[in-house]
Amino acid sequence: MNDQLSEHYREILIAVGENPEREGLLDTPKRAAKAMQYLCHGYDKSLEEVVNGALFASDNDEMVIVKDIELYSLCEHHLLPFIGKAHVAYIPTGKVLGLSKIARIVDMYARRLQIQENLTRQIADSIQAVTQAAGVAVVIEAQHMCMMMRGVEKQNSIMNTSVMLGAFRESYNTRHEFLQLIGRSK
Structure with a gap:
């Protein structure tokens, strides 16, 4: 999932006019994918699991x-x-x-x-x-x-x-x- 998400972020960079091969953006797709997975980690939990x-x-x-x-x-x-x-x-x-x-x-x-x-x-x-x-x-x-x-x-x-x-x-x-x-x- 992380590789697929990372590739989507790479495509977003290209779509907004950026060069994903630029030094400052080389690892951005991977970092953005990891951040998005963290920001949405509530999907991985259930109420029963949280209350425990x-x-x-x-x-x-x-x-x-x-x-x-x-x-x-x-x-x-x-x-x-x-x-x-x-x-x-x-x-x-x-x-x-x-x-x-x-x-x-x-x-x-x-x-x-x-x-x-x-x-x-x-x-x-x-x-x-x-x-x-x-x-x-x-x-x-x-x-x-x-x-x-x-x-x-x-x-x-x-x-x-x-x-x-x-x-x-x-x-x-x-x-x-x-x-x-x-x-x-x-």
């Missing part, structure tokens, strides 16, 4: 929040990066998820060609499926290079998306508490 049984019995039924989880993804429309952070919360019903697993779930979906709206939904649905929580909330805020480097070239725009499931959707107070705790509500 890290669910633990707990009497806690209060909100659990992990905020400011940095994420790096590629826009599926332009193959340009979007970079930001995710805030994830859930209300346990007898089981809690290992802390690092939340960040790993974010990474698994972020490391696929993606749009932010779908990424937010995939994270929320996965946390819900794994934990059977009373509610799940996910907010992502990100800057998109496809808006910053091309097109409208807006340098300071930030896209926010949210998905609220269960108690976070049904209860204004629960949703408001979450938004306050992540610093998104006054």
Whole structure:
């Protein structure tokens, strides 16, 4: 796969008017192929593999929040990066998820060609499926290079998306508490 991808990058260099035999570009197709495989390694993982049984019995039924989880993804429309952070919360019903697993779930979906709206939904649905929580909330805020480097070239725009499931959707107070705790509500 790496050789095939490398050859495609070589052809891209030629198509944009570059000489892939130029000294600075000799290894670029191989490096670009390796980078793309790394940036898209979320396709090689499954939710079961990422969680790896890290669910633990707990009497806690209060909100659990992990905020400011940095994420790096590629826009599926332009193959340009979007970079930001995710805030994830859930209300346990007898089981809690290992802390690092939340960040790993974010990474698994972020490391696929993606749009932010779908990424937010995939994270929320996965946390819900794994934990059977009373509610799940996910907010992502990100800057998109496809808006910053091309097109409208807006340098300071930030896209926010949210998905609220269960108690976070049904209860204004629960949703408001979450938004306050992540610093998104006054």
